[in-house]
Amino acid sequence: MEEILFNIACSLGKSQEQIREINLYREGDVTSIGQTLENCTVRDMWKQCQEGSEFTIRKQAVKEFNKENKLRKREKLSNTITTGGSTGTDFCGPAVMGQGFVTSEEIEVDSTGLMQNCSPLSYKVPNIRSIPRKFNVTILKNHDYKTIVYSSKGIGEPPFLLSLSVLMAIKDAVQSARSQVGLTGHFQLNCPATVQKIQAMCGNQLQAMMGTSQ
Secondary structure: OHHHHHHHHHHHOOOHHHHHHHOOOOOOOEOOOOOEOOOOOHHHHHHHHHHHOOHHHHHHHHHHHHHHOOOOOOOOOOOOOEEOOEEOOOOHHHHHHHHHHHHOOOOOEOOOOOEOOOOOOOOOOOOHHHOOOOOOOOOOOOOOOOOOHHHOOOOOHHHHHOOHHHHHHHHHHHHHHHHOOOOOOOOOOOOOOOHHHHHHHOOOHHHHHHHHHO
16 A cells, blocks of 8 residues: 555655545545544544654755755655554554564575575664664544543554555655656665665666766
């Protein structure tokens, strides 16, 4: 689904956030599994996240940075994930696990199907250095979930899946790098988005510049 949204955004010349916001669930919507949504708070959470993170201001700052830097790119992306009937909120442990899943945990197998990188030295999992220095978590307030025991909020899959925003932010940054050498439109960058894959998707600009300097 994230790839579909990214493709639509590329085709229409719009940001991923614009496409997502248009398609956010509303109260009373029926999901793909036939569940009618009650107490649907996803739009409230989206608004709170946008305002609390000063998203628009920081997104513009990222655009200015990307214009001024050819080899270094940044990106900021807002995302929401729905699992079953509960919409997720972003918590540190699962989020960092997901970050590793979409950026570094690439499985390598041989011709017989055996995993080749099955040790801590070759299979790169997140560690303490992978955690962002600033990691803000807020919980939606003043909403009474009457259908759940003591209005509890279950978490597990949602924070992990929200790490897809890391992958999509990388794709936005790669798109910015591609545009500066005339590469436009949709491109395929599957997770994990390793350094090697990112470099290739950027059009190998680093090698070109190094070759020119030599």
